Amino acid sequence: MRNGTTSEAAAPLLDLQALVVAVRRRRRLWGCVALLGLLVGAAVAVLLPPPPTAVTKVLVAHQQDQPNDPGTLIRTDVALLHTTRVAEAALRSLDSPEKPENFLRDYQGVGLTNNVLQITVSGGSDAEAVARAGALADAFVTDHVNRIRAAADAESRALLKQRDRMRDELAEVNKAIEDGSPESGPGASANTESLFARRAELTSRISDFNRRATEAHVGTAPLVAGTQVVDAPRAVRHSLPRAAAVNAGIGLVLGLALGLALAAVATVVADRPVLRREIAAHLGASVVAELPRRSPVWWQRKRTRVARDRLTASLARTVRGGGDQLSLLELGCPRDTAAIALDLARALAADGPVVVVDGLPGSALAGRRPKAGDPVVVDSARATAVPPPGYRLGVGSVAPGTAWTDLHRLGARTVLVVRAGHASAAWLHTVARQLADQHVAVAGVVLVDPDPRDRSDGTLWEGPHAPRGRAEARPRRNGAGTRRPEPVPTWATPVPDSNQEAR
Numbered sequence: 001m002r003n004g005t006t007s008e009a010a011a012p013l014l015d016l017q018a019l020v021v022a023v024r025r026r027r028r029l030w031g032c033v034a035l036l037g038l039l040v041g042a043a044v045a046v047l048l049p050p051p052p053t054a055v056t057k058v059l060v061a062h063q064q065d066q067p068n069d070p071g072t073l074i075r076t077d078v079a080l081l082h083t084t085r086v087a088e089a090a091l092r093s094l095d096s097p098e099k100p101e102n103f104l105r106d107y108q109g110v111g112l113t114n115n116v117l118q119i120t121v122s123g124g125s126d127a128e129a130v131a132r133a134g135a136l137a138d139a140f141v142t143d144h145v146n147r148i149r150a151a152a153d154a155e156s157r158a159l160l161k162q163r164d165r166m167r168d169e170l171a172e173v174n175k176a177i178e179d180g181s182p183e184s185g186p187g188a189s190a191n192t193e194s195l196f197a198r199r200a201e202l203t204s205r206i207s208d209f210n211r212r213a214t215e216a217h218v219g220t221a222p223l224v225a226g227t228q229v230v231d232a233p234r235a236v237r238h239s240l241p242r243a244a245a246v247n248a249g250i251g252l253v254l255g256l257a258l259g260l261a262l263a264a265v266a267t268v269v270a271d272r273p274v275l276r277r278e279i280a281a282h283l284g285a286s287v288v289a290e291l292p293r294r295s296p297v298w299w300q301r302k303r304t305r306v307a308r309d310r311l312t313a314s315l316a317r318t319v320r321g322g323g324d325q326l327s328l329l330e331l332g333c334p335r336d337t338a339a340i341a342l343d344l345a346r347a348l349a350a351d352g353p354v355v356v357v358d359g360l361p362g363s364a365l366a367g368r369r370p371k372a373g374d375p376v377v378v379d380s381a382r383a384t385a386v387p388p389p390g391y392r393l394g395v396g397s398v399a400p401g402t403a404w405t406d407l408h409r410l411g412a413r414t415v416l417v418v419r420a421g422h423a424s425a426a427w428l429h430t431v432a433r434q435l436a437d438q439h440v441a442v443a444g445v446v447l448v449d450p451d452p453r454d455r456s457d458g459t460l461w462e463g464p465h466a467p468r469g470r471a472e473a474r475p476r477r478n479g480a481g482t483r484r485p486e487p488v489p490t491w492a493t494p495v496p497d498s499n500q501e502a503r
Contacts, residue, residue: 030259037255
């Protein structure tokens with residue numbers, strides 16, 4: 001709503017309400033995309049069934065196991081499982097000529113816990129998959145045990161090497177003690193004591209190295225025994241109905257998300273107003289009536305008939321109360337406009353003869369089957385030959401390709417019948433400008449197929465109490481003899497500069 005003392009606030013960059021309404025009106029688009037995703041998901045499950053698969057579980061013991069380990073060790077095991085060395089060992093045990101690089105694509109490993117590794121292997125049949133899973137698990141266990149033993153052997157050799165070096169040094173200390181000077185004195189006594197202390201230290205370290213070298217081999221026994229296959233390889237049974245249901249659900253969700261995204265992008269790009277306040281603002285005329293879409297449900301048809309009768313009565317009062325010829329100009333709804341014109345002509349027939357001037361493109365009026373009591377319908381080319389007595393109701397179109405200079409022949413006043421979401425904002429501006437240039441006053445807008453949840457105001461205002469419509473755009477004189485200014489549509493309202501503040 002606009003006030004005469006304050007200018008219209010700047011429109012937001014993105015109107016969420018209009019976006020939601022436009023996306024909801026495109027439910028056929030995103031519904032079809034969601035349905036397509038559902039069908040594609042179900043078809044993938046039927047046409048591309050998973051290959052025969054076997055699964056096994058391996059308990060992996062680590063020397064560096066810690067309660068707070070974040071899973072680094074088991075991820076290392078998964079990475080080692082996907083190496084050509086393990087794959088080659090498994091294929092060697094199976095006597096398979098397959099290349100290890102190709103075999104790597106047929107299995108995968110997942111760390112269930114810090115010490116449990118699950119191996120999934122596919123094959124040509126269930127028996128082959130089970131055999132390959134068993135061979136792969138044994139190859140991994142063997143490789144893990146060999147690495148543990150190799151690490152223990154390396155540690156033991158390093159400890160024994162240090163022990164041997166200490167023994168050589170101990171032999172030198174013993175020789176120095178045996179070759180010690182028999183001289184007595186404080187210096188000789190201190191030297192002897194240091195040699196004996198060094199020998200004791202070396203003896204202790206040699207014993208420690210012996211113990212650690214022994215423990216290096218002994219400590220590997222629990223790790224070797226703890227690394228084993230805890231779940232024998234078994235074939236995984238696939239349920240086609242369950243797989244189809246799961247894939248269909250995933251496809252439905254993905255298709256729905258894609259459809260909503262496409263609908264939102266198409267809405268923003270197309271810029272087709274849907275709300276009452278947007279259409280009224282772009283056309284510079286108030287929405288005076290609404291006509292719901294024809295519903296295929298029988299119990300909702302009565303509401304449509306009631307709305308159509310109410311619209312017909314309102315338009316009839318407008319025709320009887322005005323002195324100028326009235327026309328109906330459609331935008332995106334020629335059939336509905338033709339039906340409204342015929343209903344209005346039948347309602348006016350009680351007051352006198354009625355002639356409907358057909359300016360619609362196509363055969364919305366010309367191709368109809370005449371019924372008893374229908375008004376006379378003439379072509380727009382013969383409109384000037386119609387006798388003046390009675391009512392003359394013009395019906396035309398303001399769709400792209402309209403001959404604008406012929407619109408004033410249909411009537412000095414017009415009611416625009418606009419389908420919500422059909423025309424872009426730019427074309428609505430074009431219609432408003434062309435009608436103003438042709439001096440055709442707009443008495444109001446009839447909105448066809450409005451959004452049922454639209455609660456926006458479709459009335460334009462010049463002041464706090466005066467409703468504004470294009471019907472007042474005609475020159476009038478007040479008591480002082482001055483002409484009232486024409487209301488300026490929104491497309492002609494000056495927009496404040498980016499460096500100026502909207503007041």
